[in-house]
Amino acid sequence: MATGQATIATPTALREALREALAFPTVDDTQKTAKTEIIDALQKALDSRRQRIVISQTTVSLVRWFGLLVTGLCVMIGVA
Numbered sequence: 001m002a003t004g005q006a007t008i009a010t011p012t013a014l015r016e017a018l019r020e021a022l023a024f025p026t027v028d029d030t031q032k033t034a035k036t037e038i039i040d041a042l043q044k045a046l047d048s049r050r051q052r053i054v055i056s057q058t059t060v061s062l063v064r065w066f067g068l069l070v071t072g073l074c075v076m077i078g079v080a
Helices: 012-023 029-056 062-079
Strands: none
Touching (some): 012 029
């Protein structure tokens, strides 16, 4: 990501953390709850990363840029 190039593949650190969390043996309800919350947080982090990459690769169409320009001009005329 730092170089402007990113793939949707799972990063090694998050993948390892998720693997460790899934392999962690639970004894009581407290540990089960903690394990569930850790797994949910890691999955949310992975999903957020995927969404950021997808959004960063999208482009804005020429029609939208033109609409934004016209809107800006209308606002400037309205204020003046």
